[in-house]
Amino acid sequence: MSFDEGAAAVHDVAGARWRMAVEEHGDLREAATRELADVLFASFPRRDQRRKGELYLLGSLKTQGRKSIRNIAAHMGGSAAEQSMHHFISSSTWDWKPVREALAGHLSRLSPPQAWVVHPMPIPKAGDLSVGVDQVLDPVLGTFRGQRAFGVWYASESLNTPVSWRLFLPDSWLRDETRRRQAEIPDGAGEETLEECAVEAVLDVLGSWKVPPRPVVLNAHVGHVTTTMGRFTRAGIPVIARVGDTVRFVVHDPALPGHAGGRLTAQQIAVAARGLRRRVGLTERSGVGAGSPGTLAVALSVEAVGPAAGRRRAGTGEEGGELVLLAEWHGTRSVPDALWVTNMTSMSTGALLRMAGLGGRSCRELAASGAEMGLRDFKSRSFNGWHRHITLASAAHAVSALIDAASRPSDYAHRSA
Template identity: 25%
Template sequence: MDDLQEFDRYMAHLSEGLGHADRQAGLRGYCTGLLAPLKRKSVEPMAAHLAPSATRSRHQSLHHFVADSAWSDEQMLLRVAQWVVPAMDFSDGGWWIIDDTGFPKQGRHSVGVARQYCGMLGKQDNCQVAVSVTLACQAGSLPVAWQLYLPKEWADDKPRRDKAGVPQDAGFATKPAIALAQIERLLEQGAPKHCVLADAGYGVETAFRERLSELGLPYVVGVTGQVTVWPPGHAPLPPEAYSGRGVVPTRQRLGDAKNQRPQSVKDLAFDLGPSQWQSVEWREGTNFTLRSRFARVRVRAAHRDTERTQLRPEQWVLIEWPEGHREPMKYWLSTLPEELPLQRLVFEAKMRWRIERDYQDLKQELGLGHYEGRGWRGFHHHASLSIAAYGFLMAEQLRHPAGAGKKNSAQRSKPALPTHYKPRGSPAHAAPRPIVHHDFAAAYRRSLAQDTTPMPVLPARKRKATLVTQ
């Protein structure tokens, strides 16, 4: 079966980053279990599926591999990217998508668990939260960085840290700070400077946006309606004239008049005239074309202007206000070029849908949230292996868009929009095609039953440990 041969080559490539040859069986078994048609993909049901007659021993080996074995989850994600990225087409743009996702969790001993906002539940609850960076093109995407958010109550609790195996250098950091550190590591590995996308949880932080600009990364990030800006024709007042005595004034000032103070982007939206709003289509959905009403204005961000000596550069504020709504629905700030057409700016802002699809597939199909251990190492190992299984399927889908995962589908063509995408708001009957190819998993399980010895690992060419990009 061609898929099995390709999977063997993929496993051989990933195995090069494990450090010891005896970990190869654990890698292959764990990834195969994640690809299997199981309702829950924690260690015990995967072991029962892979070895019905030797479930206990397989359970022990899989548990040791994911929870205790000292291989690098960062190296695993790097090698997954080296396999998938060459299949991605960046001819019409590439994006770094920053986001976080939560996993409901009971108790207080699982690493990082705390009462905090959980996007999966849409409210505050007991959960773990991880921050990720995803590399995306129009046809596909792949998480390339993943780190647990450690709440301050955990960062300051040494007994709990020690019991969960939290590394000494893993202190408290905000989610934007974690994301920036991930981006900086990717750039150090040779990653290109694609546009960064993030929601308002990151975009409202001025330091986050400024650091992206310092790194030379353009961005389109969500903000709330309360974020303040200087609209066209308005700016902070220059420093006071030097009196000839004392320190020379260098800081900008705010005036008393209304036009000498910044304005919230929500108020700015209400001040725009009807001619400034346009209906824009940005993508074909499953059953309809996605469109809404948008306006954009060149502004300067406003934040502690009286502590600055120079004006901030201009950027776009993009506003979405659908027809019939009482007020705007979404806002973005963007440093994309001034000459960029409105339709393209909207398209870039809306590319965040890819990370939502990633999380949905990883959680519903590949067991991302099913890990039942409590430790730091196991949490990150399990996530990197879920992403590894997803990476294999994504690469197959990108390379064979007409029939991903099917036998004799060797013809390569330009990547197309994944057929499993279903935009939010679509009718319930417009179900997406699952990314998981269960026929492949079943065939691999049969191959294990026919050969009780470990399957041979095909030799793979040594690759430099850098992020492969186009």
């Protein structure tokens, strides 16, 4: 299924269902919420839990401003509802994982995604109460106090919405037995790097959920290329990941004969290959630079620098394995604006850029509507509470995104014309 066919499928299927549901319920948000709630909360053993889940979901959509439990409960009956909802999120026993899998499965049945995107979400916090909070350095925000999480997004050109999350837990939370016990952090949660956290977020989804196998866009900078790319390749998962300027590779591409075998940074390789760039037009690329005539890009065969660099094992993605370094320029600078590495070695430059562009769409979607849907709004020491809240906030985001996609028929008509 093509990008445009997928967009049309989301519009046609969701739109037709909801037009019928609106006739029955009278409100599009309520109709869409009720339909999705029936799918999401099928794993709940009790009717009252299913009802609370639906009310929390609808309250998240109707609440203006911060999506705190108090503000959401205000739409459901005041202080009594607040106490009930607080227990439902922070102290109840329902498992969020089947809810997330049900959300991903529902979206995939409407239209299979083009990719699964992993995107970081920094969450600034003022105090020390929230689980996982720490003083951290973020490449965008700089030094700040807060949490860090990685979302796994269902991604297509018509719909981008998160379906799963992994919260990064600093050593200060994992090694402090008192903090760990108070936050009810599971025994199985161990120390990991941010890069490992991002990778585990999506491998857990693709390894245990019944969802369509699609390429992964790792929209977070990878530093340990050999290890990270090798994990995806051994699992048989196509992936394209961002890399920083200083990550080193061995050049194998015959288009750069003077650099063959040299260990150069990604930026040095891209600058050396400027003369090989070609313009990728809008028919091949959407997302970043969509308002410009096109993007300049080059794709080169490389090998990650590791202990076995130079002993190439084509197609393995392990030490010595074949990879492609993709560089893109949106302006006139000599250095590239973005660098990617991928194990999809046979894909065209335009197709790789279009795939990478889905990461940019998820980034813009998070910036535009993440606050509106309350993805960053939970404040509690409860590890389970954070996961339950963000699961329902993601479901609310999906309802809003589906309504928006189903309300743009002229957009699909224009794309398919």
